[in-house]
Amino acid sequence: MQGIIMKAIAGFYYVKTADNLYECRARGIFKNRKITPLVGDKVTISVDESDPTKGRIETIEDRSIELVRPPVANVTQAIIVFSVAQPDPNLNLLDKLLAICAYRGLKVVLCFNKVDLENASFIQSLETIYEHAGYKVIPTSATNHIEIDALKAVLKDEISVFAGPSGVGKSSLLNEIQAGMQLQVGSLSKKINRGKHTTRHSELIELTSGGMVVDTPGFTSMDITEIEIESLSDCFLEFKQPSESCRFNNCLHINEPHCGVKDAVKNGAIHQSRYDSYVYFINALEEHRRFKSW
Ligand SMILES: Nc1nc2c(ncn2[C@@H]2O[C@H](COP(=O)(O)OP(=O)(O)OP(=O)(O)O)[C@@H](O)[C@H]2O)c(=O)[nH]1
Ligand SMILES: [Mg+2]
Numbered sequence: 303m304q305g306i307i308m309k310a311i312a313g314f315y316y317v318k319t320a321d322n323l324y325e326c327r328a329r330g331i332f333k334n335r336k337i338t339p340l341v342g343d344k345v346t347i348s349v350d351e352s353d354p355t356k357g358r359i360e361t362i363e364d365r366s367i368e369l370v371r372p373p374v375a376n377v378t379q380a381i382i383v384f385s386v387a388q389p390d391p392n393l394n395l396l397d398k399l400l401a402i403c404a405y406r407g408l409k410v411v412l413c414f415n416k417v418d419l420e421n422a423s424f425i426q427s428l429e430t431i432y433e434h435a436g437y438k439v440i441p442t443s444a445t446n447h448i449e450i451d452a453l454k455a456v457l458k459d460e461i462s463v464f465a466g467p468s469g470v471g472k473s474s475l476l477n478e479i480q481a482g483m484q485l486q487v488g489s490l491s492k493k494i495n496r497g498k499h500t501t502r503h504s505e506l507i508e509l510t511s512g513g514m515v516v517d518t519p520g521f522t523s524m525d526i527t528e529i530e531i532e533s534l535s536d537c538f539l540e541f542k543q544p545s546e547s548c549r550f551n552n553c554l555h556i557n558e559p560h561c562g563v564k565d566a567v568k569n570g571a572i573h574q575s576r577y578d579s580y581v582y583f584i585n586a587l588e589e590h591r592r593f594k595s596w
């Protein structure tokens with residue numbers, strides 16, 4: 303029988319098949335090969351003869367993608383959530399997450415939450431930057447129930463992971479999307495002060511409106527150094543077309559003459575803050591490379 307691992311707790315895997323949910327153990331052979339089944343894995347199981355609610359994972363299908371934090375497989379898209387206020391959006395961090403998602407081949411929808419706390423022109427300016435960069439942007443408010451249906455619509459038919467800093471409202475949004483999900487929502491004051499994460503486990507949740515989501519632990523930083531310097535430009539979607547008119551094939555768009563990307567920044571086709579993030583990451587990657595070659 304085929305199914306998908308919805309939840310993993312202490313060596314037990316909860317596998318959903320077309321008609322049932324089975325509590326499964328994994329075959330010993332996985333452990334010997336150092337393969338850990340992951341939430342999101344597509345598996346085949348055999349059902350216990352003595353107990354028809356229990357089973358054993360026999361095979362695991364090759365993963366299309368594998369995330370480490372949270373540990374999930376076969377995710378098809380990331381919903382990156384930042385709040386427009388409390389905490390203020392850190393665009394450098396946002397650009398880092400976007401670059402890493404692009405590098406990993408994850409589709410992204412960008413959600414700016416807590417729009418009830420900011421004025422419309424500020425929110426519009428954020429939307430403009432990222433829509434120009436080629437992203438789908440949804441401005442939401444979990445508390446005021448704004449644009450929750452638009453969010454539901456992009457979750458349909460996908461396995462989505464919510465990512466973003468602590469306190470931006472990821473769990474609140476998920477609770478809005480699915481009443482009764484009852485994910486723990488943290489108290490803001492405590493979180494801003496200590497940067498603590500409320501959400502700890504990971505689990506696939508089937509939405510009544512369609513699709514599946516993982517409520518992930520929020521993260522505040524991620525390592526850009528998994529991307530090679532030469533690939534970074536490709537991870538900024540809107541650099542692609544302008545870079546075709548760079549004189550040099552291997553142009554990094556920093557000091558090179560006749561650079562299409564720098565021209566695009568000058569004429570406004572690429573937003574300055576996106577280019578600033580790019581230059582910042584290039585410097586960080588060069589630093590990292592120098593450090594490694596010591
Ligand atoms: N004003 C306002 N507050 C919100 C909104 N969404 C969430 N909050 C509040 O922001 C705080 C943090 O929300 P959470 O949903 O716990 O944030 P999270 O992103 O899941 O945080 P972690 O689990 O720590 O990563 C809570 O006090 C929420 O009530 C919103 O749209 N507007
Ligand atoms: Mg949370």
Ligand SMILES: [Zn+2]
Pocket residue numbers: 545548549553554555556558560561562563564
């Ligand atoms: Zn260039």
